[in-house]
Each structure stands twice: as structure tokens, then as C-alpha cells.
Amino acid sequence: MKINTLTLCLLLLVTGIHAQETNSPAFGKGLFNLVGKDSSWTMKIGTRMQILSITNWDQNDGGNLADAESNFLIRRARLKFDGYAYSPKLKYKIELGLSNRDISGASQYTSYAPRYILDAVVMWNFYENFELWAGQTKLPGNIERVISSGNLSLVDRSLVNSRFNIDRDLGLQLRHHTYLSDKFLIREKLALSQGEGRNVTTGNQGGHQFTARLELLPFGEFKGKGDYSGSDLVREESPKLMLAATYDSNQDAVRTRSNLGSYMENDTGLYSTDINTLFIDAMFKYNGFSFMGEYADRTADNPVAVNTDGTPTGEVVAVGDGINLQAGYLFPSDWEVTGRYTNINLDEQITGTQPVSQYTLGLSRYIVGHKLKVQTDLSYLSTEGNNDELMYRLQLDVHF
Numbered sequence: 001m002k003i004n005t006l007t008l009c010l011l012l013l014v015t016g017i018h019a020q021e022t023n024s025p026a027f028g029k030g031l032f033n034l035v036g037k038d039s040s041w042t043m044k045i046g047t048r049m050q051i052l053s054i055t056n057w058d059q060n061d062g063g064n065l066a067d068a069e070s071n072f073l074i075r076r077a078r079l080k081f082d083g084y085a086y087s088p089k090l091k092y093k094i095e096l097g098l099s100n101r102d103i104s105g106a107s108q109y110t111s112y113a114p115r116y117i118l119d120a121v122v123m124w125n126f127y128e129n130f131e132l133w134a135g136q137t138k139l140p141g142n143i144e145r146v147i148s149s150g151n152l153s154l155v156d157r158s159l160v161n162s163r164f165n166i167d168r169d170l171g172l173q174l175r176h177h178t179y180l181s182d183k184f185l186i187r188e189k190l191a192l193s194q195g196e197g198r199n200v201t202t203g204n205q206g207g208h209q210f211t212a213r214l215e216l217l218p219f220g221e222f223k224g225k226g227d228y229s230g231s232d233l234v235r236e237e238s239p240k241l242m243l244a245a246t247y248d249s250n251q252d253a254v255r256t257r258s259n260l261g262s263y264m265e266n267d268t269g270l271y272s273t274d275i276n277t278l279f280i281d282a283m284f285k286y287n288g289f290s291f292m293g294e295y296a297d298r299t300a301d302n303p304v305a306v307n308t309d310g311t312p313t314g315e316v317v318a319v320g321d322g323i324n325l326q327a328g329y330l331f332p333s334d335w336e337v338t339g340r341y342t343n344i345n346l347d348e349q350i351t352g353t354q355p356v357s358q359y360t361l362g363l364s365r366y367i368v369g370h371k372l373k374v375q376t377d378l379s380y381l382s383t384e385g386n387n388d389e390l391m392y393r394l395q396l397d398v399h400f
Contacts, residue, residue, distance in 0.1 A: 028371030031400050034083075042083035048150055048399040050075040059387040074099045075156075075395065076149060078118070089126070093137070095119040108202065109263065115199040118168065133173035136198055140173065140189035140213035141166040141246055142279040142294050144324065146228055151370045153230030153290065153328050154362040155377050155393040158342045160324040164296035166248050166277060169193035169209060169259050170200070183220035189213040195250045197259040206272045207252030209259060215244040222285060230292070231330055231338075232285040233369050239286040246279040257318050258298070264305040264315040271305040275317055288330040297321040303350050320346035320353075330366075338362040338377075354384040371399040 025033050030044040052075040057065040082093040095118040097103055103114040121135035138146055144157050145165040157165075171193030178186055194200065195209035217227070219241055223234040227242045250258045252272040264271040281294040303317035322345065328338030340360040346353040362377035374396055381389040 028368050028399055040087075041085050044080075044082055046080045046400055047078065048080070048397070049077045050149070050395055050397050052155070052393065052395045055392045057390040059389065065390060073101070075101060078102065085122075089124065091123045091125075093119050093121050093123070105199075107263075109196065109205070110199045111201045113199075113201075117199055129177050131175045133175065134171075136168060136170045137173075138168050139166045139191050139193060139209075139211050139248070140175075141211070141248065141277075142296060143228070143242075143244065143281040143283055143292060144294055147230060148228075150397060150399055151229040153292075153326065153336065153338045153364065154340060154360060155375050155395045158294075158324045158326070158340060158360075159344050159356065159358055160294055160296050160322040160342055163257070163318060163320075163322060163344055163346070164277060164279075164298055165260070166209075166211065166258055167260055168198040169195065170198070170203075171209070183218070185215075185217040185221060187215040187217070189215075193259070195253060195259050196255060205263075205270055206254040207250070207274075209248065209250040209253075211246065211248045213244060213246040215242055217242050222283075226285055227283050229370065230290065231328060231336055231364070231366070231370075232288050232290045233330065233366065235288050235330070236285045237287070240284070242283045244279075244281050246277075246281075248277040248279075250275045250277075253300075253317075256315055261318065262315060264313065264317075266305060266313050267307040267309075271313065271315070273300050273302045273305075273317065275300045288332075289327070290330075291327045292324075293326070294324040295321070296323075303347070316350050318346055318351055318353075320344065320351065328362075334366045336362075336364040336366065338364065354386060356384075357382045370397070373397050 030046040032045045034043045053072050055068050055070045057068050060066045077099040079096045084091045096116050097118050103116055105115050106112050117136060119137045121133055121137040124132045126132055142161060142165055144161045145167065171191060173189065173191040175189045180186060191211040193209045194203045195206055196203045219239055222240045223236060226234060251274055253275040254270040254272045255261045255263055258275045258277060276299050278297045279294065284291040298319050300317040300319050303319050305313040305315040307313060322343060324342045326338065326340040328336050330336040342358040344356045348354065358379055358381045360377050360379040362375060364373055364375045366373045376394045379391045
């Protein structure tokens with residue numbers, strides 16, 4: 001019987017934990033919180049899953065809704081390990097994805113191996129308010145992408161995120177924060193990465209990716225890291241606001257969506273072009289009310305991939321812009337109503353894609369905050385020149 005590396009690691013982990021006498025933490029605080037005898041290391045082990053049901057209706061030629069198409073799947077199933085090594089100033093995080101949606105995308109550039117690793121990063125607080133990150137993790141991109149998928153106010157992220165986000169990559173990040181006054185907080189984040197996404201083993205095929213993000217929090221920090229979490233679960237007693245902007249430049253990018261999308265192959269190998277992405281976003285929370293807004297814009301020097309003789313290959317960079325506006329209110333009973341408007345405008349002459357608008361209304365019941373919740377939403381998708389669509393989703397989210 002063959003046992004792959006991941007299975008073997010999990011067996012060893014479970015066996016090692018079972019051999020110790022541990023007092024498990026409260027629900028949602030991890031499965032196990034381990035501390036070395038000399039306190040030189042810690043490890044919190046957690047897991048989470050999302051069980052999702054989706055039903056879609058397309059508008060037929062007569063203007064009526066066609067028969068429903070449904071799907072039931074494990075959207076996410078993940079293992080997470082984090083803590084510190086040697087010193088609390090040297091932290092780490094490892095997150096593995098086990099669902100088919102998490103591990104899909106194998107190609108020659110990932111050595112045809114499943115993409116289990118989501119995060120594998122070390123974070124070193126080397127001087128005062130400076131941190132150096134090394135490894136694979138999320139780039140400091142748009143706010144909606146950096147919010148964990150388990151901490152969203154709706155079932156999943158918006159179309160703006162799916163079209164423009166810069167996701168995860170392998171490289172270095174430098175982070176710093178300072179206060180202009182007792183409350184006014186400024187955070188700066190810089191990243192230098194490979195530019196081809198996560199789990200790539202045959203890079204660097206193109207150039208490098210440079211990312212810079214600036215965050216302004218004029219009214220001070222959010223409670224419980226609420227600036228990177230959906231819904232105002234802590235019910236901020238005073239208004240809290242974060243205004244931020246990210247600029248990302250992927251030099252000689254070889255994929256259609258910067259470090260995501262398909263590789264642009266031509267008759268000599270890979271076609272490359274500089275791809276630049278701008279994000280402007282905001283997060284506001286006060287007394288159960290939350291608002292998140294995002295604007296994204298992507299450009300490319302030469303967005304149409306061509307062969308050496310100038311003929312198009314059929315691959316193009318998804319250039320254009322989009323806006324996403326979302327607001328919700330959490331009632332004292334821990335039910336939340338959330339609305340979202342999304343609009344995408346890709347360059348039609350280049351991408352052949354018509355403008356798209358989506359309207360979403362969601363309802364969430366937080367049983368133990370984001371750690372145990374049931375969410376449902378209904379979305380109406382309107383595409384110029386094409387039939388409209390209706391989508392209903394229901395999801396159970398459980399974190400240990």
C-alpha cells in the first residue's frame with residue numbers, strides 16, 4: 001500500500017498528539033495548542049471546512065428562467081499550523097488545502113503535483129515595528145482577498161476579486177507600522193515576489209513582481225483585527241475606518257491575470273508583458289454596521305499575446321476595471337443582513353467580454369462568530385448582450 005507524503009505527515013501528527021496529555025482549547029481556538037518544555041516554541045493546530053450548495057438558473061431566449069442546475073461540494077477543507085520558533089519575534093504559519101478546489105491547477109510549472117500548500121511563511125520582527133516575511137503567502141493586495149475566506153460576510157468573494165486579485169506568491173515582504181498621533185495608525189507593506197503564483201517549481205519564467213500597500217487608520221485600530229474580517233461582530237463602540245491603496249507591477253508577466261490565469265504560450269515558449277494593477281479600498285465599522293468598498297484597475301503594456309510573426313495566440317491579459325461595494329448590519333441576535341453590488345468592465349476590444357453587474361443579498365447566522373456560522377445569499381447577474389443569471393448559495397462554515 002502506498003502512502004503519500006501528506007498522509008504520512010498527518011498520521012505522524014495525530015500519533016504524536018495522541019501520545020501527549022493535552023487539554024483542548026475552547027471551540028474555535030484550535031484543536032491543540034502546544035508549547036515546548038522550555039517555551040522556545042509553540043504550535044497551534046487548527047482545521048476548518050466549508051460545505052457549499054449552489055443552484056443556478058439561466059434566462060432562456062424567451063426571457064424566462066431555465067431549469068435549475070445545482071451543485072453540492074466541499075468548497076474548502078484546510079489544516080493550519082502557526083506559532084513561534086525559538087523566540088516570539090520569529091513566527092510562522094503553514095496552511096494546507098485538502099479540497100479539490102484547493103489543490104487543483106497542477107501543470108508542468110508545478111511539476112504536475114497537487115497544490116497542497118497555501119501558506120508556508122516565516123515572519124521575523126527584527127527591529128521595533130518592522131517585520132520581514134519570507135516564504136509563500138498572500139500578497140498585500142485588495143482588502144477582500146486578504147480577508148480569510150472563513151471570515152467573510154457573504155458566502156464567497158466578489159467578481160472583482162476573482163478577476164483582479166493578486167493572490168499568493170513566493171518571495172519576501174517588509175511590513176512596518178507607526179502612529180502619527182495617539183490613534184492615527186499608518187501601515188506600510190512592500191513585497192518582492194516571483195510573479196507566477198503559488199506552488200510553482202519551474203520559475204522564474206518571467207520577471208519579478210513588486211507590490212506596495214499603504215493603509216491609513218485615522219481613528220485607531222479595529223478591535224479583534226476587524227479591519228481584516230467581515231461583519232462588525234465586536235460592535236465597535238466608536239467609528240473605525242481604514243483607507244488603503246495597493247499598486248502592483250508584475251514585470252515580464254507570463255500569465256493572463258498577472259500571477260494567476262493561464263500561461264501565455266507562443267511559438268517560441270512563453271509570451272511576456274508588464275502587467276500593472278491598482279487597488280483602492282476602504283473598511284468602515286460602527287455599532288454592528290460594516291461597509292467595504294473596492295476599486296480595481298489593471299493595465300498591460302502589450303495585452304494581446306502574439307507569436308514571433310505577430311499573429312495572436314488567442315491568449316490576452318484581462319485588462320479593465322471593477323468596483324465592489326458591500327454593506328451589512330449585525331442585529332443583536334447575531335443575524336446579519338448584507339448587500340453587495342459589483343460591476344466589471346473589461347476592455348471589450350481585447351478580451352471580448354461584455355460589462356457585467358451583479359447584485360447580491362445575503363443572510364448570515366453567527367453561532368460562534370466566524371468559527372461556526374450558516375450563510376446564504378441570492379445573486380442576480382446581468383451581462384450586456386447576454387442572458388441574465390440567478391444564483392442561490394447555502395454554506396456551513398466550521399472552524400476548530
